[in-house]
Amino acid sequence: MAGIDALADRLSAYLGNDQVNLVRRAYFYAEQAHDGQRRRSGEAYVTHPLAVASILADMHMDHQSLMAAMLHDVIEDTGIAKEALNAQFGETVAELVDGVSKLTQMNFETKAEAQAENFQKMAMAMARDIRVILVKLADRLHNMRTLDAMPHEKSRRIAKETLEIYAPIANRLGMHNMRVEFEDLGFKAMHPMRSERIRAAVRRARGNRKEIVAKIEESIQVCLQHEGMEGEVIGREKHLYSIYQKMRGKRKAFNEIMDVYAFRIIVDKVDTCYRVLGAVHNLYKPLPGRFKDYIAIPKANGYQSLHTTLFGMHGVPIEIQIRTREMEEMANNGIAAHWLYKSNEDEAPKGNHARARQWVKGVLELQQRAGNSLEFIESVKIDLFPDEVYVFTPKGRIMELPKGSTAVDFAYAVHTDVGNTCIACRINRRLAPLSQALESGSTVEIVTAPGARPNPAWLNFVVTGKARTHIRHALKQQRRSESISLGERLLNKVLASFDTNLEKIAPERVQAVLGEYRQEVIEDLLEDIGLGNRMAYVVARRLVAESGDDTLPSSEGPLAIRGTEGLVMSYAKCCTPIPGDPIVGYLSAGKGMVVHMENCRNIVDIRHNPEKCIQLNWAKDVTGEFNVELRVELEHQRGLIALLASSVNAADGNIEKISMDERDGRISVVQLVVSVHDRVHLARVIKKLRALKGVMRITRVRA
Ligand code: MN
Numbered sequence: 286m287a288g289i290d291a292l293a294d295r296l297s298a299y300l301g302n303d304q305v306n307l308v309r310r311a312y313f314y315a316e317q318a319h320d321g322q323r324r325r326s327g328e329a330y331v332t333h334p335l336a337v338a339s340i341l342a343d344m345h346m347d348h349q350s351l352m353a354a355m356l357h358d359v360i361e362d363t364g365i366a367k368e369a370l371n372a373q374f375g376e377t378v379a380e381l382v383d384g385v386s387k388l389t390q391m392n393f394e395t396k397a398e399a400q401a402e403n404f405q406k407m408a409m410a411m412a413r414d415i416r417v418i419l420v421k422l423a424d425r426l427h428n429m430r431t432l433d434a435m436p437h438e439k440s441r442r443i444a445k446e447t448l449e450i451y452a453p454i455a456n457r458l459g460m461h462n463m464r465v466e467f468e469d470l471g472f473k474a475m476h477p478m479r480s481e482r483i484r485a486a487v488r489r490a491r492g493n494r495k496e497i498v499a500k501i502e503e504s505i506q507v508c509l510q511h512e513g514m515e516g517e518v519i520g521r522e523k524h525l526y527s528i529y530q531k532m533r534g535k536r537k538a539f540n541e542i543m544d545v546y547a548f549r550i551i552v553d554k555v556d557t558c559y560r561v562l563g564a565v566h567n568l569y570k571p572l573p574g575r576f577k578d579y580i581a582i583p584k585a586n587g588y589q590s591l592h593t594t595l596f597g598m599h600g601v602p603i604e605i606q607i608r609t610r611e612m613e614e615m616a617n618n619g620i621a622a623h624w625l626y627k628s629n630e631d632e633a634p635k636g637n638h639a640r641a642r643q644w645v646k647g648v649l650e651l652q653q654r655a656g657n658s659l660e661f662i663e664s665v666k667i668d669l670f671p672d673e674v675y676v677f678t679p680k681g682r683i684m685e686l687p688k689g690s691t692a693v694d695f696a697y698a699v700h701t702d703v704g705n706t707c708i709a710c711r712i713n714r715r716l717a718p719l720s721q722a723l724e725s726g727s728t729v730e731i732v733t734a735p736g737a738r739p740n741p742a743w744l745n746f747v748v749t750g751k752a753r754t755h756i757r758h759a760l761k762q763q764r765r766s767e768s769i770s771l772g773e774r775l776l777n778k779v780l781a782s783f784d785t786n787l788e789k790i791a792p793e794r795v796q797a798v799l800g801e802y803r804q805e806v807i808e809d810l811l812e813d814i815g816l817g818n819r820m821a822y823v824v825a826r827r828l829v830a831e832s833g834d835d836t837l838p839s840s841e842g843p844l845a846i847r848g849t850e851g852l853v854m855s856y857a858k859c860c861t862p863i864p865g866d867p868i869v870g871y872l873s874a875g876k877g878m879v880v881h882m883e884n885c886r887n888i889v890d891i892r893h894n895p896e897k898c899i900q901l902n903w904a905k906d907v908t909g910e911f912n913v914e915l916r917v918e919l920e921h922q923r924g925l926i927a928l929l930a931s932s933v934n935a936a937d938g939n940i941e942k943i944s945m946d947e948r949d950g951r952i953s954v955v956q957l958v959v960s961v962h963d964r965v966h967l968a969r970v971i972k973k974l975r976a977l978k979g980v981m982r983i984t985r986v987r988a
Contacts, residue, residue, distance in 0.1 A: 288332075289313075292339055296351070304348035308338070311355035311374060318356075318363040325434040333427060334358060340423040344621045350416045353381035357424055360386045384417035385424065387726070418454065419621060422463060425451050429470040444474035459586040459619020468526035476529075483525050483539070490543045491522070501546055501597055508568045509550075509561065516552040516561055521606075523547070546597065547604040551613050555580060558607045562591050565605055569595035572602065580612075588616050677728040684729075689748045692719045696731045697752040704752060705759050706733040720746040738763055741852070760852070767851035768877065769808050772815030775899070778844050779825035790828050798827045815853050817872035820896055843900035844870070846880065848909035853877030856911065860885035860987050863911040865964025870899040882987070903963075910960040912941055913967060914986040917955045920979030925953060932977055933959055938970040956986070 289312045296305045315334050322330035338354035352374055359365050360382055371379035429447055432440045448471040455464040473480040498520045505518050523531075523542070531542050550561055558580060575594035583589045590608040597603045614622050673685050676695065684698055692712070697704030709732040710719055720743075723729060739756045747753055777786050787795075787807075795807060802819075804810050813819045846854070846868070860882040862868045867883040869892055880901065881888045891897045917929065926943060933940050942958035961967045971983055 288335060292335065292342060295339075295342055296348075299345050300348055307374075308348055308351045308355065311352035311378070312338075314373065315355045315359060318359045318365055322362065324431070326431060330358075330362075333431075336427045337420070337423045340426055341420065344419070344423075344618065346416070346419065346621070349377050349381065350420055352378045353385065353416070353420050354423060356382045357385045357420055358389075361389055381414060381417055381420060384414060385420050388417065388421050389424075415620065418458070422451060422455060422460070426463060426466060429467060429474075432470065432474050440474050444471040447471040448475065455619075457586055458621075459588060459615060460617075460621055461588075461619065462617045463621075465524045465526075469524050472526040472529060479529060480525055483528055486539055487522065487525070487528070487543070494543070494546070497597075497601065498546060501603060502548065504568065505548065505550065505565065508564050512560070512564045514552070514557055514561060514564065516550045516557070516607075519549045519551070521547045521549050545602045545604055547606075549606045549608070549613075551608060551610055554609055558591050558609065561607050562593065565595060565607075566593070569597050569603060571595055580608075586619060590616065674723050674725045676723050676725065679728060679730045686723065687748055689722050691722060691746050691748070692717070692729055692731060693743050693747050693756075694749040694752045695723060695729050696733075697747075697749065697755055699731065701755050703731055703733055704755055705739055706735065706737040707731050708734045708737045719743070764852045765812055768812040768815030768853045770811075770815070771850055771853050771877065772811035772813065772821070774844065775814050775821035776811065776825055779822045780828065783825065783829045785829060787828075794828060794830075798824070801827065816877050817874050820872070821899075843902040845904035846870075846901050846907060847904040848907040850878075855879050857881040857885065857887070859887050861911070861913050863913055863961060863963055863967060864903045864907045865967075868901045868903070870901045872897060872899065885987070907963070910939070910962065912958050912960050915957045915959060915971070915974070916982075916984045916986050917957060917974060917980060918982040919953055919955070919977065920981070921947065921951055921953045922979055925955070928977060929955060929957065929974065932973040933957070933970055936966075936970040936973040938966070952981070 289309060292312075293305050293309055296308060300308075312331070312335065316329075316331040319330040319334075324330055324333055334355045334357060337357065338351045341350050341354050356370060356374070356378065359370065360367060367379050367383045370382055425447060428443060432443065435443065447467050452464050452467040452471065455461075455467060469480075502518050502520055509516050509518075528539070528542055531537055532539060550565075552558055552561055572594040575592070577592040579588060579590045579592065589612040590606045593605050593607075595603040595605060608616065674688055674690060675683055675685055677683060678699065684695060686694055686698060690698075692710035693704065693707060696707040696710075707719070710717055711730040711732070712721065712723070712727050714728070714730075739759045741756075741760055743756050744753065747756065773787065780786050780790075799805065799807065799810060802810060802813075804813075810819070810824065814821050814824060848864070854877055856862055857871075857879050862880055862882045868880050869883050869888065870878045870880055871888055871891070872878055878899075883892070888898065919925070922928075926945070929943070930940055939960045940957060941960055942956075944956045946954045946956075959967075959970055961970060967985075974980060974983055
């Protein structure tokens with residue numbers, strides 16, 4: 286029996302019949318999809334997904350993971366769409382396959398700065414369902430096992446990525462066995478000579494050590510029996526890659542490393558661990574400072590064990606690990622142990638992450654009991670339940686941002702100046718709105734323009750404190766300088782009617798007035814005027830007080846609006862004035878000036894009150910775009926919106942907003958917000974609209 290039948294047979298040991306059949310179906314689907322494709326080794330391609338599923342079957346993974354394993358290369362290699370898998374196998378399996386494909390597409394190599402740890406985190410963040418990672422790890426494991434068939438360069442690249450990304454991920458998830466295999470296979474591919482030399486040396490040393498190992502093992506066994514305790518004593522060897530790392534990192538000679546004898550004692554329960562510890566400390570003298578209690582204080586990935594080092598006979602160092610059977614299983618399989626050893630019967634699938642949560646919860650409890658949750662939160666929780674997104678700069682640097690961050694947050698994270706002058710962004714080389722939430726794995730490029738300023742609207746969508754603070758700060762600065770300049774213009778306009786201006790007023794007089802207002806510098810006073818907190822004409826009268834003229838100046842001409850006043854001047858939403866309209870300014874305390882149409886109903890009562898309103902006109906060189914709302918009644922026709930849009934466009938106008946009401950079957954009423962330069966421009970737009978077929982009436986909307 287071979288292939289899918291053999292696997293199905295093994296699956297029936299822990300999966301129901303229906304589930305086994307679903308896995309079969311996925312296999313046949315993959316077989317057909319990959320028809321004609323071959324592995325580099327010459328085998329039919331489908332042998333690869335089958336082998337991946339088989340690895341997951343060893344871990345007793347659920348049927349959905351196995352189906353995803355069967356289908357994991359289908360989207361990537363055969364062009365079958367996710368939707369097709371969705372229709373065939375359901376949403377969960379389609380999502381899993383899609384997740385694995387996304388990880389596969391992530392090219393770790395091409396990015397200039399390799400930041401292995403962030404890549405690991407990014408991979409985790411991209412996989413919303415932890416099973417995606419497990420399928421991907423199994424996929425990578427099979428590829429590593431069959432790496433020999435690959436051309437040299439490619440196999441090195443895959444091996445490097447495995448050592449830098451996938452082995453650490455396996456480690457984070459507590460999957461020791463998988464990590465060791467990744468490391469030894471990766472080491473072999475990266476450094477075949479070194480790997481072979483160490484392998485040979487280990488083989489030789491094993492022969493020399495045999496006798497001593499047997500002796501120590503026996504002495505421990507006897508000791509346990511003597512104390513009436515049961516335990517399994519296993520001699521262990523370091524794996525090749527860890528020997529290599531020790532030789533490199535700690536600059537130790539091979540013999541030094543191999544002179545250590547290592548054993549593991551597996552017992553029934555926690556209590557026994559400590560009793561065994563006492564017994565072996567009695568047997569051989571413990572090396573001071575080497576005892577570690579990872580049962581009371583587990584490692585970040587949930588690893589639990591007692592570690593100690595003893596002086597054996599003739600002074601040979603003996604490293605001992607003591608743990609329960611359950612701890613052993615967790616140490617070897619980590620998060621996957623939950624699939625391996627929990628019964629499947631009573632556990633319906635609890636949605637994504639259920640298993641992972643269970644594992645994380647377990648680890649969290651362990652850590653909390655140990656009063657050491659900080660490390661855990663750092664290295665595990667963030668990975669599995671990402672509150673971060675990881676995105677690339679155009680140069681390949683990885684930026685870590687809180688979930689929901691936008692391009693503006695990104696810009697400020699890169700540099701304050703980039704944030705302050707940002708005007709647009711490209712996400713994965715496409716222009717995108719600045720407000721769009723970023724997704725892990727995207728490349729974000731910020732377009733800046735010299736002299737550009739932060740937009741107050743950004744405050745509505747940024748999530749990082751840094752962006753918020755800097756936007757506020759920049760706006761405050763901008764507002765202050767704009768208020769000062771408007772205040773100065775307002776004040777000078779009034780002073781002009783007294784035949785003077787601010788520069789002609791004696792400095793002592795200015796100081797005296799500042800004193801009255803309890804202000805230090807003239808800018809503060811001007812800012813107050815610009816913001817509408819103080820009336821320009823009241824201040825002006827104080828400044829010219831010695832003239833004794835206490836009457837209101839009468840020759841006051843209107844102030845000219847240039848359209849460049851900035852944040853301290855705004856245009857009323859109720860009447861939306863545009864250049865050419867007769868206007869007045871309403872000073873609202875703290876907000877600066879709001880420009881209304883002269884006949885706007887909202888200001889009819891205060892229009893002639895000089896403390897609140899000021900006569901304005903438009904400067905000849907007024908600039909900017911002004912929004913007006915138009916109401917167009919026309920006969921209903923197909924493609925009507927497009928027609929309107931192209932007419933407005935033909936008159937160089939921009940449509941900012943459009944909405945439509947159908948009054949009856951025949952007549953449509955369209956509300957258009959159009960931006961124009963002035964009344965003349967508006968007239969041109971209206972003329973174009975009027976020329977359209979079926980247009981009956983156009984009115985400018987005023988509240
Ligand atoms: Mn694959």
